[in-house]
Amino acid sequence: MGITSTSDSAGITTVTVDFPPVNALPSQAWFDLADAVLTAGKDPKTHVVILRAEGRGFNAGVDIKEMQATEGYEALIAANHGCAAAFAAVYDCEVPVIVAVNGFCVGGGIGLVGNADVILASDDAIFGLPEVDRGALGAATHLARLVPQHLMRTLYYTAQNVTAQQLEHFGSVYKVVPRDELDAAAREVAEMIAVKDTRVIRRAKEAINRIDPVDVKTSYRIEQGFTFELNLAGVADEHRDEFVATGKARTNS
Template sequence: MGIECQIKDKIAEIVFDVPPVNAFDSHTWMSLPDIITSTARNEDVNCILIRAEGRGFCGGVDIKEMQAHPERITVLNRGNYLTFKAIRDAEIPVVSAVHKFVIGGGIGICGASDTIIAADDAYFSLPEVDRGAMGGASHLSRMLPLHKVRAAFFTGGNIPAEEAYRLGAVEKVVPRDELEAQARAFCAIIAAKSRKALVIAKEALNGLEPRDVDRGYRWEQGFTLEMYMHEDSQKSRDEFVETGRAAKF
């Protein structure tokens, strides 16, 4: 269990297996950038597939850690930022294959990726407003239109995979039991191409983007820190850990 990486047929699979919900603590987030960057630099790898075992793709950050150790927010912020940046800056294409919940930091991983394959039970959510935090909208904005992002952020609501597909964020929606096979098949098409061509294409496509997602996320993180210093932030985390619900204000 933990974060594992396996390479086969020029495809590297980075697999999350952190029970119970793949919600990562600050140490885990800080370990991910090196895993992603070193894998992308491996000359035997032409495509990276990020997927997960367990109940869902990624539950974001470990709220229990932040409840007990709010002073670790700067370490967590840095781990998030470096992880998402490593995915976007990876020399080769990165594909995320997601199932069930894609929450908080899971949005950052998907938003930084080049392509998303989703199981039919997947949904995307940024519940930060209800967790006493901020962040994630910069990467969700790579996936969805502005007003959809704002509606999701203000309400903390869920965006089903089919809706994300309709809006162009998801490449394809597949039955849950076919997710791994379909994602590997998609990655195999990429992996069969020239690594040099893929590296050049990735750099070119990143340079063509009209906005700097990394700078945007850093802007957001300033507000994350500001929120964490407010008493409402601790109240939100306490309520979520104790009851699983959003606090009332």
């Protein structure tokens, strides 16, 4: 359980997330994930990284129960900094990062996937941001890299999910496969990259990041500022308390 990394002679490092039951990550785990991805990229023997998860789904975002069980804002600040670090690590990793998304990918999971280089998904995968239902904001930056602008707004305001098949249609997901074939499909793409000259691939990753039209780290940080505002106003606690107590989103009714 936790964040683990394995490397092989082909130059492929696999980082696996395993936090039962739903891969909702506690604050420290986001930092651990960031460290694992950056460390892999710095290793000259690593040519490509696969980011995957065990269990029911790829990622359920931050551990809200941890946040609500902590007095003050310490856990909130740690979670926000941890998410920013993990999202940035995927983006800044010196080699391409392939994500293999199984089941659900929501909240913070969108930040990881939106900053990845290649996305593969199981045929039962769904993607979404329930942030407004939790009294928070964030990762619209990354959702906007997966769907067209107006669809991003619709999904964001309504907290609806989008399917892997829809994202494949938009071209943001490279391939959709049955869940039991997901790891093999990710491995196949990783091997195609790993056989290239890593000196060229590393420069290609840097070049593509440098010509990116969106500064994803600054953009996400702006979103986080509004999340802090909602917390200071007490709005976020109302929504998180309701979710912890009932498992459902708070409404105005």
